[in-house]
Amino acid sequence: MSTTESTTTAPPTVDGVRLAILTNRFQGIVRKMTNTLFRTARSGVISNAKDFSCCIVTAEHELLVAAESLPIHVMSGPDLISRHIAEWHPEMRRGDAFLHNSPYHGNSHAGDHCLLVPIIDDEGNHRFSAIVKAHLADIGNSQPSTIVPTVRDVYEEGALIFPGVQVQRDYRDIDDIIRMCEVRIRVPDFWRGDFNGMVGAARIAEREVMQLAEEVGWEALGQYVGEWFDYSEHRMVEAIRAIPRGTATAETAHDPFGEFPEVRVKATVTVAHDDPKITVDLRDNPDCLPFGMNLTEATARTTAMVGTFMSIDASVPPNAGSARRLDILLRDGCVVGKPAHPFSCSGATTNIADRATNAVQMAFAELGDNTGLAEIGGVMPPAAPVVSGKDPRKGDAPFVDMLIMGMTGGAGAPEADAWLTAVHAGNNGAIRRNSTEATELLLPLRIWVDEIAPDTEGAGRHRGAPGNLVEWSPNNTRVEAMWISDGTVNPARGVRGGQDGHLGDQWIREADGELAHTAAFNRLWVEADQRVVSLSPGGGGYGSPLERDPEAVAQDVREGWVTADRARETYGVVVASDGVVDEAATGARRAEAGRR
Template sequence: MSKSNENNFDPVLMAVLSNRIDGIVREMTNTLLRTARSAVINSARDSSCAICTGDHQLLAVAEGLPIHIFGSDRQSLEMANSHPDMAEGDCYLHNDPYSGNTHPADHAFLVPVFFEGEHMFTAVAKAHQADCGNSLPTTYMAVAKDVYEEGSLIFPATRVQRNYEMVSDIVRMIERRIRVPSQWYGDFLAGISAARVAEKRLKEVCEKYGRETIKEYIAAWFGYSEQRMVNAIRKLPAAKLVNTGRHDSTSFLPDGIPLKAEITVRPEDAIVDIDLRDNIDNIDCGYNQSESTATSSVLAGLFNALEGDVPKNAGSFRRVNVLLREGSVVGKPTFPHSCSVATTNIADRMVNLTGSAFAQLGDGYGLAEGALGPGIGMAVVSGTDPRFDNAPFVNQLHLCTNGGPASPLADGWVTYGIPVVAGLMYRDSVEVDELKHPIQVKRLSLMTGSGGAGRFRGAPGSLLEYGIKSDEMTVIYPGDGQETPPRGVQGGADGQLAERWVVRGDGEESKLPNAATVKMGRNDFVRGIDCSGGGYGSPLERDPARVLHDVLEKYETVERAARIYGVVFTSELVDEATRVDVDATQKKRAALAAQA
């Protein structure tokens, strides 16, 4: 289609079709959420859906998690290349991190959508599994030296349905390795159902508008999205940005993992280059990124830093070059290095590294770093449940909050999660988790005075404690954030560090490392402190009325209001009648500025 025809497409029809297709993605998401069996999907919504074009370009993602959706086009291409006989009625299971997927725990279901004999779309429904067959009962196996020690079942675009009929041999093979097969099978059916819903709806759209109109729409939508990206990049100054960071140490990585991103902004060409090639080689543990997560994490950081709501699809991606190196921990992994934790730890650091790099352009650009570290609030728990004849259980919790980063315009989100999901997942219902598993949540609370201070502050961290109502349970998490905090920018303060503890039934407390496997007995419990978000801008520039509001709402303390923000109130006991003492605040801030 010519450029002139792209520009001439009816803008009203383009808006209608774009919202219609986004609506299909949301219907897919609701199908997963309402029909899956495991809490990691139906409570936390650790799942994402997307639609790709027949020529393997990402078209629509709606509210998909950033770390999940940017590689969907690679999976669609792998499906087509692996199956020249691909036909209507097929469905493929793809969780191979070496050929387009994120990590093995994310099972993606791909359905090619045909209309009038032509492959028009691929529907992609991806969901994190409660169990993926790992040798340990966790879907985040940080200690795995390679994919063999990891032990997960890998399906590189494997056909699981032919002519709408299940390939039962594949199902039996998977069930043999899954610890709670009935739970997995429910999630398996939910994923296929979500993709089939999209197939039905996309055919309806094609029937209503016609194949050629849909093709014209796709080209026009990509052209429009590219132009929106052009406009956003041209608002940035030309620059070469270099940002470095570090993943914390663990018992198997005593020096941690140094990280680096080099970003070149070329507003005249409306291009951004993100070069990740100057990072260390693959490491002998599960922290290696897959090509998909290495790309998506920096794309997420970039989009977080851009002005306006730029569509996330193949059109806007045309203006970004992500440069990766084969065999790098932040790049294209070489087999058999494990990518078990590819969607969180390093990915979280790279989202932060990219987004905060743009703050180097000056006040008003970029954003601070968001809280990270999948700790006990994101642990995989497993054991037997005495309420159900000691039946086995396994599931990943999502009881964390983690503080969102401050931006030039706003405070951080409280329910941020971690950078790779950026508030799009749900925090587990405590009641649902306690119903599904023999655990008891003792405490889940925000921590007053913990957010990174700034003109706009990072969201606070949280405190979580839970124990078990059985004789034993295993808690496994990949961890981070106990040594290197989320950083503030433009004079904003860093977020607080994470902490993790196990408290035994006799009261003995032991501090836990970043990545750990914890064996718990009756009356034991674990305690975790989540990071908070970094601040943006000097705390002395924060509106004093906002500081008073924070104190009243228990986000901040009176002591920190005076010591860090330089705000003095008319009464020591702050209540609704309290006001900011303007003269005293001006003097306090002047004194603090002189000491800086």
């Protein structure tokens, strides 16, 4: 019987100590993979922002473990990629490696290059696969960016697509494929450094799993996999029974851009207790559109999984075992579903993907006050651009890189305020902001301002994250910049009485200091005497702001995140000039607000 088949809701009988030890050994292997790529990659988007993921899947294409990875990369995708590569290469051997980025065959989007290394025992049996997925600075697109939202199809996108292409045999590179990338990609030295780091990370996993098998035996590892999945399924059953049952639908919208109106995104969630299961239906959404923002099958499935796992007990292991209790309904030819070639999925990991995740977690919030989340703020403002140009400090050497200089966006939750550095729904805080100092060393840029924007949070019993104000400029050169900002028209919605987050915005500051609005979806040259000013959207609030702990409001006032006026008008909390709550005035103010 396949280990992905559900068996029973009864607690599994396992050796808990062995289960914990082997789980930590596998997680440790993935962390070694992560550390290897983080320390060896060349592109800042990988080595600084950590926009990559590592995982191990079984030979039956089941996600086993993905410690410290980005959810949008791994919750679904590695399973699909593994299955496709096994179909194309049924006779894999030790020493093989395969490059894959096809959005039509399980990958997230073409900008995420994946390297799969099969882990083969001494008898030639395929036991596991190590998968490394990294968002590259450049992949040879028609524009100097891995995300090009305005293209009509994959041909206009211009991406080099590698559907499970073998790049190593007997541990040696297949040079034809390497040359193809080096000729097409704008920064070949950076790509080669990133590729070598990915190979190193995957080979470390191969070595470590082989060593673990020598210690405990392949049979014991096979038994562990079944027990780990059964245990994870049981934990999922418990988590489902702990949240309200029923059906709820939530809807949100991605901002309009170019010729395209706003894209409405809807999710229906059903929680059943008798045979514990969660069903997420994403079929009632528009057909694929002639732009670069269609989701892939992997990212559509992952949006449902991220929204679900963010709404249940956080200790449930996210793997193929817990996923047995999750049904995801997709539709062929849908913008949030399974795309058909040649529709472009260039931006499939952010924007509309984030809105789909938000719809799922808001639907959970409709079921009851102890579950779900508000909406996470819109993504990819001008402080998260793709920049390119020539670096005068390095003899006008060309550069292309993607930066995460400033996004916050976290959503209010049932029991906690928003995570300030959530950044976007698809990674939920797992990605890192680029270091200001490292960015200025690596690229010809200056970051002038990086601060919290007061009064931009979605007010609530638990508030959303405030927006992030960032101001940056080229450093003695001109830079081409691209961004695809969502959340300047449609705010991050609050739930259960929580308020919406503040809208994002963007400007160009000219040499004389004057500010001029600029487009939310933009590709432009920023001159040496200009600055880009970016305000990222705030996240939505959870629950009525009149229910917020007055001391928490006062702390926000003392921190400068909320003004005293907003504390009084929105939260009904009167904070004196010394930062202390005036309890009598607060009681009167909230009583007055409650009568309205």
